[in-house]
Amino acid sequence: MSEQQNNAELLKITDLKTHFFTHKGVVPAVDGVTLEIPKRQIVGVVGESGCGKSVTAMSILQLISRPGRIVSGSIRLDGKELVGAGIDEIRELRGNKISVIFQEPMTSLNPVYTVGRQVSEAITTHQQVSKQEAKQRVIDIFKAVGIPEAEKRFKAYPHQLSGGLRQRVMIGMAMVCRPQLLIADEPTTALDVTIEAQILHLMKQLESDFGTSIMLITHNLGVVAEVCDYVYVMYAGKIMEQANIFDLFDHTGHPYTKGLLQSIPKPMAEKQRLYNIKGMVPNLLRLPKGCRFCPRCEFAMQECHEHEPELYDAGNQHLVRCFLYKNGGEPA
Amino acid sequence: MAKYIIKRVLISIPVLIGVVFVIFFMLNVVPGDPVTLMMGEHIKPDLIEAFRERMGLDDPFIVQFFNYLKNALQGDFGMSYKLKREVSDLIFQAFPQTVKLTLSAAMVAWLIGIPSGIIAAVKQNTLIDRGFMTFSLMGVSMPVFWAGLLMQYVFAYKLGWLPVTGYKTWQSFIMPSIVLGWSSAGTIARLTRSNLLEIMKNDFIRTARAKGLRETTVVVGHALKNAMLPVVTMMAIQVSSLLGGAVMTESIFGIPGLGRVAVSAIGDRDMPLLQGTIIFTTMLIIAGNLIADLMYSVLDPRIRCE
Ligand SMILES: Nc1ncnc2c1ncn2[C@@H]1O[C@H](COP(=O)(O)OP(=O)(O)OP(=O)(O)O)[C@@H](O)[C@H]1O
Ligand SMILES: [Mg+2]
Numbered sequence: 001m002s003e004q005q006n007n008a009e010l011l012k013i014t015d016l017k018t019h020f021f022t023h024k025g026v027v028p029a030v031d032g033v034t035l036e037i038p039k040r041q042i043v044g045v046v047g048e049s050g051c052g053k054s055v056t057a058m059s060i061l062q063l064i065s066r067p068g069r070i071v072s073g074s075i076r077l078d079g080k081e082l083v084g085a086g087i088d089e090i091r092e093l094r095g096n097k098i099s100v101i102f103q104e105p106m107t108s109l110n111p112v113y114t115v116g117r118q119v120s121e122a123i124t125t126h127q128q129v130s131k132q133e134a135k136q137r138v139i140d141i142f143k144a145v146g147i148p149e150a151e152k153r154f155k156a157y158p159h160q161l162s163g164g165l166r167q168r169v170m171i172g173m174a175m176v177c178r179p180q181l182l183i184a185d186e187p188t189t190a191l192d193v194t195i196e197a198q199i200l201h202l203m204k205q206l207e208s209d210f211g212t213s214i215m216l217i218t219h220n221l222g223v224v225a226e227v228c229d230y231v232y233v234m235y236a237g238k239i240m241e242q243a244n245i246f247d248l249f250d251h252t253g254h255p256y257t258k259g260l261l262q263s264i265p266k267p268m269a270e271k272q273r274l275y276n277i278k279g280m281v282p283n284l285l286r287l288p289k290g291c292r293f294c295p296r297c298e299f300a301m302q303e304c305h306e307h308e309p310e311l312y313d314a315g316n317q318h319l320v321r322c323f324l325y326k327n328g329g330e331p332a
Numbered sequence: 333m334a335k336y337i338i339k340r341v342l343i344s345i346p347v348l349i350g351v352v353f354v355i356f357f358m359l360n361v362v363p364g365d366p367v368t369l370m371m372g373e374h375i376k377p378d379l380i381e382a383f384r385e386r387m388g389l390d391d392p393f394i395v396q397f398f399n400y401l402k403n404a405l406q407g408d409f410g411m412s413y414k415l416k417r418e419v420s421d422l423i424f425q426a427f428p429q430t431v432k433l434t435l436s437a438a439m440v441a442w443l444i445g446i447p448s449g450i451i452a453a454v455k456q457n458t459l460i461d462r463g464f465m466t467f468s469l470m471g472v473s474m475p476v477f478w479a480g481l482l483m484q485y486v487f488a489y490k491l492g493w494l495p496v497t498g499y500k501t502w503q504s505f506i507m508p509s510i511v512l513g514w515s516s517a518g519t520i521a522r523l524t525r526s527n528l529l530e531i532m533k534n535d536f537i538r539t540a541r542a543k544g545l546r547e548t549t550v551v552v553g554h555a556l557k558n559a560m561l562p563v564v565t566m567m568a569i570q571v572s573s574l575l576g577g578a579v580m581t582e583s584i585f586g587i588p589g590l591g592r593v594a595v596s597a598i599g600d601r602d603m604p605l606l607q608g609t610i611i612f613t614t615m616l617i618i619a620g621n622l623i624a625d626l627m628y629s630v631l632d633p634r635i636r637c638e
Binding site: 121 | 536542554558632634
């Protein structure tokens with residue numbers, strides 16, 4: 001790598017391992033992930049279902065619950081180490097400097113409290129403000145995320161809102177303290193295409209207005225193309241490829257990424273289908289010996305079955321975990 | 333909300349009438365002539381006949397039922413055969429004791445059951461958890477009379493801290509309410525624990541944590557209210573088991589409540605008195621259920637908004 005941007009780096013994850021200790025064995029859901037999120041950038045994390053995107057994201061705020069645990073690695077926010085930090089220190093960040101939009105809008109809100117109260121709580125937990133001011137700020141953020149009749153909706157209970165509105169409430173909750181880092185775990189999956197576009201626009205605006213960095217987790221490479229600056233491609237707990245958005249689409253390196261790109265749904269198609277690269281995601285309890293992707297890879301060589309490839313540098317901050325790139329640059 | 337309350341109250345009226353019908357049917361149609369039972373075998377037949385007529389016992393069953401219902405609605409449950417007093421008077425004398433006993437037992441059950449359930453859940457699978465759960469299992473499985481006698485022996489007879497029996501001072505209610513409430517406390521503690529553990533797996537708990545809330549706030553502020561919903565239902569069911577247990581407790585501790593009245597009415601074959609106490613107890617149970625239902629709707633907006 002040529003460019004050093006240490007001062008512009010907001011979050012740096014190094015060799016993170018988060019494993020689940022189940023009675024069937026150890027599930028290495030995140031198995032040595034290194035990832036950087038620079039200031040004022042939108043970084044995408046893509047990959048098939050179950051490849052460890054959410055676990056990576058939840059590890060940042062230590063929201064992994066038993067039987068999961070961060071086994072090793074480092075997570076630094078503005079240079080400050082979070083792995084091993086006290087719970088009070090982490091709590092101070094949660095919802096304040098780093099906030100999360102969860103994948104499941106239907107169940108992520110508490111059914112017995114009004115949404116207004118739940119969003120206000122995010123403010124009052126971290127800031128000394130009057131109830132009235134908190135309420136005003138919630139109504140403002142509701143308006144900003146496009147919730148119609150924001151004053152009325154403040155008093156609504158989650159079951160009275162549609163999935164789209166609930167997700168907007170979640171987005172509002174995540175944005176209301178103007179975090180430095182917003183982790184958005186498939187924020188638009190539950191929404192229709194028009195609302196999806198509005199939400200993405202909103203997130204981009206947040207980035208430009210407040211300098212919020214965004215980690216955007218998604219299945220949808222179309223969404224990635226639209227908003228991301230840089231992209232990580234995950235497979236079975238590991239980063240397989242990372243590149244800026246142009247290289248990812250124009251100089252796609254890894255056969256896995258190529259497969260993902262081929263299975264992008266047509267823009268006109270109503271419903272998005274899941275990827276259909278041939279074969280199945282491997283069972284994390286019984287990973288193949290060499291490259292994790294090689295059982296499904298049409299370019300697999302002898303070497304791939306025996307050794308695990310590293311991330312090879314293809315230049316211009318473009319790394320590919322594939323023996324085809326062992327000698328850098330163009331595929332061998 | 334007001335509509336919901338009115339609806340709930342209206343629904344309980346046919347329930348109450350149905351219950352009165354069943355009780356009346358069981359006590360009047362079952363074989364055995366109440367008059368003979370009451371007066372004994374050696375009374376002149378014409379005397380019995382005169383009495384039957386005065387009491388309207390020769391009318392068809394359904395007429396008797398409606399007469400009874402009509403009178404009961406006006407607060408007239410008839411005369412006690414044995415004590416020769418208005419049944420309603422006897423009930424109103426006894427029921428404050430029973431209410432005092434059941435309410436204080438319910439207090440014991442909630443004040444002990446809910447906090448121990450929470451602590452056991454938070455300290456899941458630790459020694460504290462096991463200790464609390466063993467204690468609550470003891471409460472659930474120990475018969476009231478056994479616990480009652482044990483406590484009387486230890487605290488009244490051996491230590492002399494509390495009166496053995498009686499009902500005139502608040503101290504005399506301490507042992508009865510603990511004895512009666514303990515088993516409910518155990519049930520509530522176990523239910524609170526298991527619900528809380530279940531609720532803690534929900535996505536909204538993760539949301540609460542992701543906001544930066546303290547774990548105590550997450551548990552008490554976000555999980556508990558959800559976890560209490562089934563517990564409130566449970567409390568409603570327990571109103572009846574508490575009233576049932578009160579019969580035994582009152583006998584052990586010499587409290588002249590409804591239970592004692594009912595027990596002696598059975599002994600004396602005093603039909604109107606027995607009928608009256610059962611119906612009145614049923615009314616208490618229905619009222620308890622109603623209150624629990626209303627509490628549920630206060631806690632759960634999904635019900636309230638329907
Ligand atoms: N509580 C758990 N116990 C055991 N394994 C778990 C647990 N939670 C997650 N995992 C494992 O971690 C792996 C990664 O899960 P993760 O939720 O991060 O996938 P994802 O990439 O976010 O998928 P999706 O796109 O479906 O959200 C899964 O394969 C799963 O087997
Ligand atoms: Mg996920």
